[in-house]
Amino acid sequence: MTGAGRLVRLILRRDRIIMPVWAVLLGLVPAGYVASFEGLFPTDAERIDYARLSATNTGFVTLYGPLHGSSLGELVAWRAGFLPVLAGLCALLTVIRHTRADEEAGRTELIGAAAVGRHAQLAAAVLTTCAAGLLMGVVLTAAMVGQGLPAAGSLAFGAEMTLSVFVFAGVGAVAAQLTSGARGARSIALTVLAAAFVLRVGGDTSAVGDGSLRWMSWLSPIGWVQHLFPYGVNDWWPALLALAFTVVTVAVAGRLQSRRDLGVGQLPARLGPASAPAGLSSPFGLAWRLHRGMLVAWTIGFALLGLIFGGVGASVLDIAAGNQGLSDVFTRLGGSDALVDSYFAGIASIVGLIAACYGVQTTLRMRDEEQTGHTEAVLTTSVSRYTWAGTNLFFALLGPAVVLAVEGLATSLTYPDGDLGEILGGVLVQLPAVWVLAGVAVLAFGLVPRLSAVAWAPPAMCLLVLLVGQTLQLDQWFLDISPFTHVPKLPGGDLSALPLVSLTVVAAALTAVGVTGLRRRNVPE
Amino acid sequence: MTEAITATGLVKRFGKVTALDGLDLHVATGEVHGFLGPNGAGKTTTIRILLGLSRHNGGAVQLLGGNPWTEATELHKRLAYVPGDVTLWPALTGGEVIDLLGRLRGGLDPRRKAELLERFQLDPRKKGRTYSKGNRQKVGLIAALSSDVELLILDEPTSGLDPLMEEVFREVILEEKRRGDRTVLLSSHILSEVEALCDRLTIIRDGRTIETGTLTDMRHLTRTTIQAELAGPPDGLATLAGVHDFQLDHDRVRFDVDTDALEPALQKLVKVGVRSLVSQPPSLEELFLRQYQKDER
Numbered sequence: 023m024t025g026a027g028r029l030v031r032l033i034l035r036r037d038r039i040i041m042p043v044w045a046v047l048l049g050l051v052p053a054g055y056v057a058s059f060e061g062l063f064p065t066d067a068e069r070i071d072y073a074r075l076s077a078t079n080t081g082f083v084t085l086y087g088p089l090h091g092s093s094l095g096e097l098v099a100w101r102a103g104f105l106p107v108l109a110g111l112c113a114l115l116t117v118i119r120h121t122r123a124d125e126e127a128g129r130t131e132l133i134g135a136a137a138v139g140r141h142a143q144l145a146a147a148v149l150t151t152c153a154a155g156l157l158m159g160v161v162l163t164a165a166m167v168g169q170g171l172p173a174a175g176s177l178a179f180g181a182e183m184t185l186s187v188f189v190f191a192g193v194g195a196v197a198a199q200l201t202s203g204a205r206g207a208r209s210i211a212l213t214v215l216a217a218a219f220v221l222r223v224g225g226d227t228s229a230v231g232d233g234s235l236r237w238m239s240w241l242s243p244i245g246w247v248q249h250l251f252p253y254g255v256n257d258w259w260p261a262l263l264a265l266a267f268t269v270v271t272v273a274v275a276g277r278l279q280s281r282r283d284l285g286v287g288q289l290p291a292r293l294g295p296a297s298a299p300a301g302l303s304s305p306f307g308l309a310w311r312l313h314r315g316m317l318v319a320w321t322i323g324f325a326l327l328g329l330i331f332g333g334v335g336a337s338v339l340d341i342a343a344g345n346q347g348l349s350d351v352f353t354r355l356g357g358s359d360a361l362v363d364s365y366f367a368g369i370a371s372i373v374g375l376i377a378a379c380y381g382v383q384t385t386l387r388m389r390d391e392e393q394t395g396h397t398e399a400v401l402t403t404s405v406s407r408y409t410w411a412g413t414n415l416f417f418a419l420l421g422p423a424v425v426l427a428v429e430g431l432a433t434s435l436t437y438p439d440g441d442l443g444e445i446l447g448g449v450l451v452q453l454p455a456v457w458v459l460a461g462v463a464v465l466a467f468g469l470v471p472r473l474s475a476v477a478w479a480p481p482a483m484c485l486l487v488l489l490v491g492q493t494l495q496l497d498q499w500f501l502d503i504s505p506f507t508h509v510p511k512l513p514g515g516d517l518s519a520l521p522l523v524s525l526t527v528v529a530a531a532l533t534a535v536g537v538t539g540l541r542r543r544n545v546p547e
Numbered sequence: 548m549t550e551a552i553t554a555t556g557l558v559k560r561f562g563k564v565t566a567l568d569g570l571d572l573h574v575a576t577g578e579v580h581g582f583l584g585p586n587g588a589g590k591t592t593t594i595r596i597l598l599g600l601s602r603h604n605g606g607a608v609q610l611l612g613g614n615p616w617t618e619a620t621e622l623h624k625r626l627a628y629v630p631g632d633v634t635l636w637p638a639l640t641g642g643e644v645i646d647l648l649g650r651l652r653g654g655l656d657p658r659r660k661a662e663l664l665e666r667f668q669l670d671p672r673k674k675g676r677t678y679s680k681g682n683r684q685k686v687g688l689i690a691a692l693s694s695d696v697e698l699l700i701l702d703e704p705t706s707g708l709d710p711l712m713e714e715v716f717r718e719v720i721l722e723e724k725r726r727g728d729r730t731v732l733l734s735s736h737i738l739s740e741v742e743a744l745c746d747r748l749t750i751i752r753d754g755r756t757i758e759t760g761t762l763t764d765m766r767h768l769t770r771t772t773i774q775a776e777l778a779g780p781p782d783g784l785a786t787l788a789g790v791h792d793f794q795l796d797h798d799r800v801r802f803d804v805d806t807d808a809l810e811p812a813l814q815k816l817v818k819v820g821v822r823s824l825v826s827q828p829p830s831l832e833e834l835f836l837r838q839y840q841k842d843e844r
Contacts, residue, residue: 202676203637293672294639297657298646302639308647311639395634399687402598402628403651406620544601 025138029146033120037150044112045154048183049161052102056169059097066092073097080227080334080365085372085489087248088226088239095171095253099179104489106244107219109158109183110190113151114211117194120147123204125285134284141276144198148191148272155187175253182247185264189243190215192271199278202287209319216323218242220330227334243267305405309413312391313384317421320380324373324425328432331369335362335437363514366433366440366448371506373429374452375484377422381460382477384418389467389474392546407541415464415533422456444513451512454525455505459484461532468539471547551576551611551698551730552597558605559592559754566592568754569606574732574747576697579724581741581748582734583835589754590734591631594702597732598628611698624653627696631703631734633687635675641686642671648690655693663689666715680707692719699723699731705740713740720744738832750835769829769837770803773812778820787812798822 034041063069073092076082083089086103089096121144124130130143163180167173190211197211198204225239239245246260246267278288301307388411391397400410430446437445463477470476487504501507505528508521552574559567567589574580584590595601597610599619608615613622635644642664649655664671667685678686684707691699705713721744723729735741741748742762749759758765770791777798784800785793789808794801804812816824829837 292674293670294643294674296640296642296671298643298650302643302647303650305651308651312636395630395632396636398600398630399634399648400651401600401619402623402626403648404620404624404653405651542602544595546600 023139023142023145025133025136026142026145026149029133029138029142030150033146033150036120037116041116041150041154042157044109045158046161048105048109048112049158049180050165051105052098052162052179053165053169055098055101056094056166056171059094059101069094069097076100078230080230083226083230084223084331084334084369087222087245088229090251091254093253095166095175095179096251098166098171099175099182099252102179103248106182106186106247107215109155109186110193110215110218110244111212113155113187113190114194114197114215115208116151116154117147117191118198118204118207118211120150121195122198122201122207125198126202126204131284141279144195144275144279148195148275151191151194152188155184155191158187159184172253174256178250178256178258179252181258181261182250182252185247185261185268186244188268189247189264189271192268192275195275196271196278199275199282200288202285206287213319213323218244220326221245222248223334224330227330231334305400305409305413306416308400309417312387313414313417313421316380316384316387317417317424320421320425321428324377324429325432327373327376328429329436331366331373331429332433332436332440335365335369335433335440360514362440363444364511366445367511367514369433370448370452370512371488371509373426373449374455374506374509375481375488377426377429377452378456378459378484379481380425381418381422381456382463382481384421385415385460385463385467386474386477387418388414389471392471395546397545401545407545408537411464411537411540415460415537418460418463419457419533422460423450423453426450426452426456441513447517448512451509451517451522452506454522454529455509457529458505458525458532461529461536464533464536465539466536468536468543471543549576549612550574550609552580552609552732554593554597554606554608556606557593557596557603557608559589559596559601560604566754567596567603567606570751570754571756571759572749573759574730576730577727578746579720579731579733579744581745582732582751583736583738583741583748584751585736588751590751591702592754593751594628594700594732594734597700598623625696626698626700627652627691627694628700629684629687629691629702629704631706632680633683635678635683635686637674637676639675640672641669641675641678641682644675644686645671645690645693649694652694652696654695655690656695660689660693663692663719666719667712681709681712684708685712688716692723697728697730699729701731702734703736704733705735705737713737717743738835765834766806766829769834770805771809771829772801772803772827773816774799774801774825774827775816776822776824777816778822781815781819784812784815784819787815 059069063072070092073089073096077089086100089100124133124143133143134140159180162183163176166176166179193214194207194211197207197214200210201207219242221238221242222245225236225242225245228235228238239249243264246263249257249260251257282288302311388397391414397410401407426449427446430449431442433449434440434442434445459480462480463474466474466477484504484506487501487507505525508525510517510521550573552572554570554572557567557570557572558565570589570593572582572593582590582593592601596603596608597615599615599622602616611622611625615622635641639647645660646655649660667689669682669685669689673682675683684704688704691701705716708716717740720731720733723731724744731744733741733745745762747759747761748765750757777800781795781800784790784802785795787808789805790812791803791805792801802812
């Protein structure tokens with residue numbers, strides 16, 4: 023551990039802007055919910071009504087988790103149910119950035135040769151990330167108490183977020199030991215995060231229906247922290263589960279690190295072919311080699327999502343049937359068909375946004391390739407910049423189409439009552455919106471390559487619109503920022519071509535300008 | 548003689564920083580041309596412009612008779628490039644990268660590849676991420692040398708290679724040179740390498756060409772070091788035009804003399820009477836240092 027203190031300071035210096043931003047921002051978001059709920063539902067009766075509807079709305083339960091009460095605090099804590107996922111995301115990315123990414127870049131070697139203990143870097147990364155998690159919890163608790171909510175519940179609420187950071191700092195620490203590349207480590211940790219989310223969704227939505235699968239929530243660290251139920255029961259024992267998980271994962275990471283050499287993962291490097299197969303002889307062949315892993319991983323992920331959403335869709339009907347009050351509401355809205363339709367339409371925009379993240383990630387892979395010098399190697403052969411960009415964009419633009427189609431097909435497997443065409447159409451109409459976000463990434467990459475990471479801002483913005491938009495009845499212009507707002511709501515809504523064509527034209531224009539920018543600039547820039 | 552590379556008055560600015568400030572580079576077809584300069588002089592920037600990766604802000608440049616920016620793709624079929632720091636795709640093996648780059652360039656000779664793998668002692672089955680710096684460099688070199696191209700652009704290609712492999716590199720380049728139809732632009736700061744391989748060289752500093760010509764040409768501009776044991780006092784030698792750093796210790800003298808003052812200086816020595824004489828031609832090292840010092844003044 024020698025030198026860990028200095029390394030903590032190094033991390034704080036390197037992350038002096040980004041770390042306070044995510045820690046404080048995620049801590050402050052729920053304060054906005056308090057004001058919104060107070061404005062929207064001034065009376066207890068209105069709040070109780072809203073809570074009763076929301077607790078059984080599978081779309082809401084999918085996104086935010088279970089709701090067991092109707093007090094203001096409980097509603098706010100429930101509404102913030104997606105924030106633990108984001109906190110976990112920040113935590114695992116931070117830990118990997120300061121462990122495996124440094125190791126891969128060779129910086130760890132430099133540090134390791136100094137008077138620094140073997141575990142110092144891992145310890146410093148985990149400690150700093152956990153400290154950021156504590157900061158997030160403190161900010162959140164203080165903000166809630168400041169808004170006049172009960173102190174005990176606010177403390178539990180803060181703990182929910184802090185523990186999410188702890189747990190996924192541990193996940194990141196283990197993932198960083200497994201592979202020799204930061205990209206692989208990130209994929210593993212993100213898969214664990216996604217699995218935790220999916221398990222929670224499965225358990226919670228099942229609890230809304232017959233409850234046969236509700237145990238799934240207890241397999242998920244996100245499920246644990248949500249079972250603190252701040253402002254309701256304020257149950258603290260799931261916190262012990264999360265703490266124990268953190269301690270065990272960090273200990274495992276330490277053990278794994280002791281057993282390996284610097285720069286390598288747990289799996290021994292194997293020998294490969296001495297010459298390239300016939301397929302690897304064109305820019306497209308290279309792009310396929312670079313993108314196929316991600317395509318397969320995302321396809322599996324989307325297939326799982328589809329299976330779960332389809333299964334939940336089946337229970338949506340049961341819920342409506344079992345609740346007279348709800349049935350009345352839905353009959354007024356157009357019958358149970360309308361209920362199921364709106365469920366699938368709602369799911370489709372969530373799925374679309376996730377597919378957009380895949381599109382943006384794949385587009386930005388070009389920047390990675392540029393920065394590592396690989397692009398230079400390709401462009402000094404007889405491959406033009408257009409061809410190089412085109413073969414990569416083929417996967418960035420059509421990859422999302424593949425995963426969306428797979429999601430739709432998987433949904434119809436577990437929801438056989440639905441019309442395959444309608445379900446598939448509902449997710450595939452998201453594509454133009456996905457392309458717009460990927461187009462922004464191409465634009466950034468072509469025109470302002472050093473700032474390529476800003477391409478993540480639009481998906482984040484769309485997520486914000488999705489999270490706070492409709493339920494808080496914000497102004498239409500705010501909702502309009504997201505291209506997903508303009509996509510026809512299918513099934514159920516009208517399939518109008520105009521928004522789809524317009525979005526596609528915008529995406530094409532963004533992509534064309536971006537690629538032209540790439541042709542005109544220095545590589546690498 | 549036709550020129551494979553012609554750059555005149557090349558200017559490249561990065562924001563407020565001027566990387567190239569009127570650089571001239573002329574490489575004749577079929578020659579091995581050394582491209583020398585200290586770190587940060589602009590060697591890599593120049594090469595990037597020649598490869599169409601960067602666009603120059605001023606001056607004119609022609610590569611194999613074409614415009615390196617607008618005709619990049621066509622021209623690249625006729626050249627191969629090895630950067631100073633070869634990076635490989637982590638999941639591809641060395642052999643796969645060699646084949647891929649060769650095929651993207653328009654084909655490579657499998658026998659030549661096998662021969663070079665043998666000579667450079669590279670295991671092509673390892674994954675990119677597991678190669679050391681020197682071995683990555685070998686992958687780049689083998690990929691470039693296995694292609695039948697007119698022009699090789701090598702940017703400090705031997706960085707990270709051990710001395711044995713540097714020797715192999717020299718042999719291979721000398722063989723290429725004997726073929727006579729291949730042009731090589733070799734950027735380097737290993738002077739013995741340049742001395743052994745290059746017909747002509749260009750020395751740059753701060754984005755400007757400060758010297759260009761054959762090694763012999765450049766030696767004319769430099770000084771020979773003379774050490775002699777004399778029979779009598781060397782009167783007048785110290786003040787002779789073209790004699791520098793004159794040192795006298797009893798009957799031994801040591802001085803540097805400009806090439807064009809060599810004859811009068813030697814006549815003076817003969818007049819006094821010479822018991823022993825050692826003369827050292829200027830090495831490239833000295834040439835290099837002198838150019839830089841001259842430029843600093």
